[in-house]
Amino acid sequence: MELAVNVLVSRFKAYASIDGSSDTLSRDxxxxxxxxxxxxxxxxxxxxxxxxxxxxxxxxxxDEERNFLGFWQLIGQLASKHGGV
Known part of the structure; x- marks a missing residue:
């Protein structure tokens, strides 16, 4: 599971840093x-x-941006739906 968490964090930061800030995701x-x-x-x-x-x-x-906590909540919601919980 550590690998999965590392992947989620790195993918978030990769997309968030497109506009220069790796802490939040803009709409794009x-x-x-x-x-x-x-x-x-x-x-x-x-x-x-x-x-x-x-x-x-x-x-x-x-504020028109998504932080990692919001992204993590989305992942939790998607995982829950996918797992049928």
């Missing part, structure tokens, strides 16, 4: 991450409206 970075890394886990991953809705659900402070 989030869209790239979802469409490239999670297309089979996120329903309608290619639909901008679906991505906007997903982003809004993770953006608790309305």
């Amino acid at each position: 970075e989030f869209c790239r991450l979802i469409s490239s890394e999670l297309p089979n886990f996120v329903k309608n991953a290619g639909d901008p409206a679906a991505i906007d809705q997903l982003m809004s659900s993770l953006d608790k402070n309305n």
